[in-house]
Amino acid sequence: MIQVPCTGRVDIIHLLNALEDGADGVYVAGCLEGECHFSTGNIKARKKVAYVKKVLEEIGMEPERVAMYNLSSAQGQRFAEIANEMVDQIKAIGPSPVKGARARQTSDAIN
Amino acid sequence: MIVADPKPLQEIMGMVSAFSKILIVGCKGCVTVCNVGGAKEVEVLRAALMLAGEKEGRPLTIDTVMLERQCDKEYVELLKDKLDGHDGVLSMACGVGPQFLSEAYPEQRFFPAVNTTFYGGAVSHGIWEERCAGCGTCIIHHFEGLCPIARCAKSILHGPCGGSSEGVCEVSKETVCIWDAIVKKKMAEGRLDDLLTIHDPRDWRTSRDGGPRRSIRETLAD
Numbered sequence: 572m573i574q575v576p577c578t579g580r581v582d583i584i585h586l587l588n589a590l591e592d593g594a595d596g597v598y599v600a601g602c603l604e605g606e607c608h609f610s611t612g613n614i615k616a617r618k619k620v621a622y623v624k625k626v627l628e629e630i631g632m633e634p635e636r637v638a639m640y641n642l643s644s645a646q647g648q649r650f651a652e653i654a655n656e657m658v659d660q661i662k663a664i665g666p667s668p669v670k671g672a673r674a675r676q677t678s679d680a681i682n
Numbered sequence: 683m684i685v686a687d688p689k690p691l692q693e694i695m696g697m698v699s700a701f702s703k704i705l706i707v708g709c710k711g712c713v714t715v716c717n718v719g720g721a722k723e724v725e726v727l728r729a730a731l732m733l734a735g736e737k738e739g740r741p742l743t744i745d746t747v748m749l750e751r752q753c754d755k756e757y758v759e760l761l762k763d764k765l766d767g768h769d770g771v772l773s774m775a776c777g778v779g780p781q782f783l784s785e786a787y788p789e790q791r792f793f794p795a796v797n798t799t800f801y802g803g804a805v806s807h808g809i810w811e812e813r814c815a816g817c818g819t820c821i822i823h824h825f826e827g828l829c830p831i832a833r834c835a836k837s838i839l840h841g842p843c844g845g846s847s848e849g850v851c852e853v854s855k856e857t858v859c860i861w862d863a864i865v866k867k868k869m870a871e872g873r874l875d876d877l878l879t880i881h882d883p884r885d886w887r888t889s890r891d892g893g894p895r896r897s898i899r900e901t902l903a904d
Contacts, residue, residue: 584722587729591736626726629691630734669736 578602579612586623586637593670596661598638600653606643613641633664683712683803684776685810686719686796694727694772695734697793701769702740704731706795707761707783708748709775716810718796719774721748727774727795752779758786765790801832818888818895824876826867831884833860839881 575581578601589597599620601613617639624634638657642649698704706724713719728744735742747764750757752775761783765771770791773780777798784792800812815832821839822829831837835845835853841861845852849862868874886892 582722584725584729587726587733591729591732626691626730627733630695630730630737632733632737668739669733 577607577609577612578616579607579609581616581619583619583622586620587626590636590667590669593667595667596636596638596657596664598640598653598657600640600642600650603641603643632668635660635664636667683715683801684798685716685800685802685812686713686776686798688718688723689795689797691730691734694793694795695731698731698770698772703743703768704745705764705768705771706744706746707752707771707773707775707779708746709752709779710748711751711753711775713775713796716804717808724748724774727772752782755782755786758782761787815889817884817886819885824879824881825864826871828860828864828867830860830864833858839884
């Protein structure tokens with residue numbers, strides 16, 4: 572579990588990196604829509620999750636491997652339910668075809 | 683700036699399907715500003731192609747590099763040591779980028795990873811609109827600073843046409859009738875009579891009709 576101050580900080584690349592590293596599934600648990608302390612952080616996160624789902628569809632992977640959930644910080648029980656729901660969903664889909672350590676790429680920048 | 687859209691991933695995958703070592707070259711110019719070919723987008727494309735490769739049981743080696751601009755030879759030259767061993771290179775710059783790269787490195791294969799669309803600007807966060815057609819003879823001063831060439835679907839000089847309805851173009855509900863806007867602005871400024879001026883037919887030779895164009899600054903050119 573990776574904590575962020577607001578799900579608006581979660582980026583597309585974070586979700587893709589998790590899948591690249593071999594995660595079978597990844598989900599974002601954000602605040603309830605309309606209750607973001609930063610106004611639209613959870614809406615932005617939802618759009619980014621949707622984008623990653625589209626990417627997965629395009630490359631022939633199951634879009635259900637990524638998901639967005641919304642709940643308040645007072646809903647501990649719901650948090651556990653979501654975790655179980657996601658695990659069940661991923662178990663039904665099966666393991667990710669992306670296995671083994673991701674070969675680190677030699678990213679570089681000129682200037 | 684030059685605005686571009688991402689190419690469909692399937693199309694990019696098709697371009698590089700025969701390759702196992704790929705280089706993705708981003709650009710810090712216009713495509714970074716319009717969020718299509720900057721450092722972030724380069725990383726997303728790399729990750730997506732990596733996942734696609736793994737999915738097909740065909741692990742890829744994908745390197746990435748950012749250039750200050752791909753439309754200037756001095757920056758393109760910096761790529762020299764980065765190309766070695768790559769089967770194919772994806773350029774995430776506008777259409778100028780992969781062409782400058784191809785010209786500089788004729789032995790290497792370059793592929794465009796974005797679709798270059800128009801000259802424009804951001805009208806709100808995440809939305810860009812066309813403002814200039816690069817026609818080579820700017821006349822927007824006749825039209826209150828609004829360009830009928832780029833922003834009218836018919837590029838007419840005496841409008842609006844019959845397809846204008848309530849300030850919207852018949853082409854799309856998203857498209858403002860720029861001639862409606864021009865007339866309203868002329869009225870507001872008390873210059874409506876300007877529109878009685880008959881403009882000569884455009885000389886399109888300064889636009890694409892004259893073939894590929896060239897700009898020469900005598901004070902700079904050797």
